[in-house]
Amino acid sequence: MNPITQSLSDQRNGQPASLDHAKQLAAKLLSERGEASGALVSRELNDVLRALDGNDRYDFQRYLATTFQPDSNALRAAAERYLNDATAETAAAVAQAADPPRQELLRRINMAPGGTAALIAMRREITAHLRDEPELKLLDADLKHLLASWFNRGFLELRRIDWQSPAAVLEKLIAYEAVHEIKGWDDLRRRLAPDRRCFAFFHPALPGEPLIFVEVALVQGLATSIPPLLSQDVDEDAARAQAAKADTAIFYSISNCQEGLRGVSFGNFLIKQVVEELQAEFPRLKQFSTLSPVPGFRRWLTQRLADGSAPDAALSSQIAHDGWWNELRQSETLRADLMRLCATYLTLRPLPGNRIDPVARFHLGNGARLERINWLGNTVPRGVQESFGIMVNYLYDHDSIEANHEAFVHDGTIARSADVDALLPKSD
Template sequence: MSEAETSEVPVEAANIPASRSWIERLWSSIADRGRAFAPVVGASLPLDRAKELADSLLTERGEASGAAVARDLMTALRGLDPSSRAAFHRHLAENYGPRHDKLREAAEIYLADPTAENAARLGHCAEPPRQELLRRMNMSPGGTAALVEMRRQVLGAMRHDPSLSPLERDLHHLFTSWFNRGFLQLRRIDWQTPAAVLEKLIEYEAVHEIAGWHDLRRRLAADRRCFGFFHPALPHEPLIFVEVALVQGLASAVQPLLAAEGEAGAEARAEAADTAIFYSISNCQDGLRGISFGNFLIKQVVEDLKAELPQLVRFSTLSPIPGFRRWLDRRMETDDAAAELALPLSDPDWATDVLKSEALRPALMRLCAQYLTDPGPGARMDPVARFHLGNGARLERINWLGNTAPRGMTESHGLMVNYLYDREEIERNHEAFARGGVVVRSGAVDALLAPPPKGSKAAKRLAKAAS
């Protein structure tokens, strides 16, 4: 951190360790008392010791001694080198599965007499003992964070070692319960939030990089809002956070939202705002990939903002289109009409050339509208579009050169999208998309989908730009 930035850091020093949660202190106390009752592990090699501790933890019946063994196991895992840790993950994946003889017996009993009691017995036999082992590992202080980190490592290793999939499936299954919406806490993050959390925003911002503490302070000014979901077991680790700009009307470009206007006048801008723009949503924990938080986050933030600022009449995103350029590149290889774009787009400075930019605009906007509404056979829907449409938003507007930063130009030739969250229509739009894949969209997007007539001025300008 530079000297210029240190003056912007909140009062608490960013390097002070976060205090442990009350549940961690409780389990640590229980583990301390249980150490006298814990079984003795004789293995000397670190990997063998970890395996023996895992076996011991699964068979342990005492709560205090179990907490002590769980803590010893997690301590042992932290001391493993990468290859030994990978070997332990394979040990978890390849062992601790259901007993096939018991499962077969329970299945035959259920088929012969399909009662609720026999179904429960079958379900009990079908659950891998590995899940119970993971639950007990979670009793260790810091166990939840360690298991989230374990899944992050396993997800990365599965690309070349699919045998780890049973472990990954069990972790995913448990996390869907442990990180249920009922356990999550929505918190507003502002400049008074502990520095340990604010540092995480800088680290985890995934859409528009935060350039240090001064930039972060601007994003937390009076005409901005930031909200995050937290879990009691990870009190200082945001799971996901959203950044919001309070503005007048729909924002069409992200650079003005990120501009360092300073705090002067921020309160007046907030009071005059009629629109909340969600301009960045960042998932923070790779180990929780596939565990959905964003749909709950946006809907709750909409309600909280409306309660705080009743003058707001519009809630919209300003979103990237990360898959558009890849889709367009493939389209230009097979579609003669789209192929006409290849030559002018090959000029790296086309966006600053007014003639080329205006010539490309009609075709790019139309193709982007098509990509977002019906990308065609075999093509995947844009992930950001799928997320917001699935949450009940409406595809409201496509913005020309909404993000001229290098990443925006690389992903989508600078185009961005407004997805509008109409509080009265969210559930209806969600049902339409979930049941029939219907992309609810505005008339402005419909107008973009209409093909231009042959010989139009737009077609002539494009031909001239390509020449």
């Protein structure tokens, strides 16, 4: 009995899916016969993999990572030909010989309905094992390579999400929001009000599944604190009036929805396209800025205080006091030091040994300017835990985006405003 018939027979008889069957189907899929009947074989393989328990799926992932390696003899021969005659043709032959059969197998798995989602789920699952299982890094790299190709900007569709969007999509916003928790349907309705916008990228292979979404507030001037943006006590008429007179769009939350697509860049395209959409709808808008968290600041400062590299040792006991941010007198004694240290942290060049804030790296790498650092902009527990409540505006200025991006990428130069410069320690 062939593997496909066997697996179907097992399922009909109520027998659990077999790891051996999955391996046989993988080998079959990569064979010449498998290429001819690839859609059927890949569908059966995906069915079997879905039915495996977690341990067997993990064993199958290790099997993929360790078994389907390049032919060492063919690769060595191609490399020797290149060393003897370094031409474009021999270089291409080396690249072809180095391409692991595993990538072709993954491409064929993708042929089945739901194959793309299955590969994204596979990459999500192996994340937890990468540190302890170096072999899985090969599989992770192949998956990332293929997914980056399949999810390039040309395949993405930008959609506005509003209160009329399908309930299944709205539920996913609540589930995937990673920056400011959405506390139920009333909270979500406020975030989709007339003075708010929400946009997401979608992909044809994942209908109804947002890949990444951004939430935008239409306001006057730079927003410096998150609570007013999340307030729920605004009626729709007032919200429309606010949108009509707004001169600034504040990007206050960007959430990636698919862990299996980590490292596949969507955010830079998303922000730039949303800016174009908003400019077309609201010609009065003059500024496009974020109101962003600083997730690495507390960790950086804690380490700095612990290793004695900061002259601010007295801060340790003060910031350890619970609730200091709610006491005006005590918070004001900390304000100058913490703002100075946050400005120092955010202007560190991306050099070896410097821990660069991930949100800062994202926006500065996209060409934004570090515009303003805001004291106690978010005092919910997460905001205090990450950055002592400090939030940041990164400004996207159309005329300087490209120059800022080039300077940051080439030599780590961080575009920043005079307000930020004023917070930094004065050099002798």
